[in-house]
Amino acid sequence: MxxxxxxxxxxxxxxxxxxxxxxxxxxxxxxxxxxxxxxxxxxxxxxxxxxxxxxxxxxIITPPKFNMFQATKTEYTPDFSHVxxxxxxxxxxxxxxxxxxxxxxxxxxxxxxxxxxxxxxxxxxxxxxxxxxxxxxxxxxxxxxxxxxxxxxxxxxxxxxxxxxxxxxxxxxxxxxxxxxxxxxxxxxxxxxxxxxxxxxxFTCEIDFASMPDLMELRYNAPLWEELGAACLACGSCSNVCPTCNCYNVEDRPVLGQGLSNISRCWDACTLENYSAVAGGENFREKRAERLKLWYTHKLQAYISKYGTPACVGCGRCAATCPVDINVKTVADALKGEEVDAFWTRLNKEVTK
Ligand code: SF4
Ligand code: SF4
Structure with missing residues (x-):
């Protein structure tokens, strides 16, 4: 060095x-x-x-939308114009x-x-x-x-x-x-x-990442997820701003009359309703609570077992962005059973008044 x-x-x-x-x-x-x-x-x-x-x-590395290749009935031509x-x-x-x-x-x-x-x-x-x-x-x-x-x-x-x-x-x-x-x-x-x-x-903000994998397991069926789901707007912003999120969709757009298609890749978010929709009208994660649970399981538990580190680098973007205070800090604190002054807890108090 x-x-x-x-x-x-x-x-x-x-x-x-x-x-x-x-x-x-x-x-x-x-x-x-x-x-x-x-x-x-x-x-x-x-x-x-x-x-x-x-x-x-x-x-800058993989733009929100870029073309991957052009396809005809018999061949395809890769497109690396984003590089x-x-x-x-x-x-x-x-x-x-x-x-x-x-x-x-x-x-x-x-x-x-x-x-x-x-x-x-x-x-x-x-x-x-x-x-x-x-x-x-x-x-x-x-x-x-x-x-x-x-x-x-x-x-x-x-x-x-x-x-x-x-x-x-x-x-x-x-x-x-x-x-x-x-x-x-x-x-x-x-x-x-x-x-x-x-x-x-x-630094004033801390998270106990070490306890998260166990807590995700222990609180997998906790009412917390339904409370979060009731508050979430399903806007997908948390996923789009996160530096470790990588969901994407592939679009096939035919060029009419030319016998070819442009196949592009665009950012997607597992927090959005359409992400888990499949042909035939089924949606495997129709409820916002289920999608949030997936996001946090992925970030705080599954990534650790697969890659050795959580899929969170602590940038604070989800905290600065989510309009209803659902972010890795408030969720981690709530999983630990701490009092959290977030929109969903205030909403809960309003409803039970
Ligand atoms: S704090 Fe973690 S979960 Fe939130 S946007 Fe940054 S990397 Fe993603
Ligand atoms: S958690 Fe917040 S930022 Fe993420 S989809 Fe729900 S409302 Fe939007």
């Missing part, structure tokens, strides 16, 4: 030097409180002072862990070329962050990264400490080595360690 130092004034010249042959993506402010990853045309649009983007950076050289700058540790979770998923049974090709063409330039009240990554140990990035920038006000995580990252530094300082002073190291300590202390 190599570590170098970059003066803040040298960031834009560095980004300019490396982004010549690739699309540069970075966080951009959208409205007063929100950020999204966007293709950068002007470096001044980049806003690194953010907690979480609306959608996770998976949207291009990309540099994703400004990703936070939890989202790097989200991509690592996706790596496991898309390689588990068979390699998924549509994800893997795109992933291999993307350079990951991580950036340090500061937690808000919804960040739960420290409970998952996903607030720090040891792999999954090419470069990682830790912000120390006037300088960045830059960790080089791969040979591809090293190659990037070599494009403009004059911008970097190889020697870190004692003072730089002290400042880095102090920032790390201060950040650790700034």
């Amino acid at each position: 190599k570590i170098v130092k970059l003066k803040k004034d040298n960031l834009f010249p560095f980004l300019e030097a490396i982004s010549g042959g690739a699309e540069l993506w970075a966080p951009v402010k959208q409205g007063p409180e929100q950020h999204t990853f966007q293709v950068i045309r002007d470096f001044n649009e980049i806003d690194l002072d953010y907690t979480r983007t609306i959608l996770p950076p998976n949207q 291009s050289k990309k540099i994703i700058f400004g990703i936070h540790p939890c989202d790097i862990h989200g991509l690592l979770t996706m790596d496991k998923f898309y390689r588990y049974a068979i390699d998924d070329p549509y994800f893997l090709e795109s992933r291999q063409n993307a350079l990951i330039l991580g950036h340090s962050c500061w937690p808000d009240e919804h960040c739960m990554c420290k409970s998952m140990n996903t607030h720090i990264v040891k792999e999954g990035y090419d470069l990682f920038f830790t912000d120390l006000k006037d300088i960045y400490i830059v960790w080089i995580g791969s040979t591809r990252g090293d190659d990037l530094i070599r494009i403009r080595p004059d911008l970097f300082d190889k020697e870190l002073t004692d003072q730089d190291i002290q400042r880095y360690m102090q920032r790390r300590e201060d950040r650790d202390e700034a």
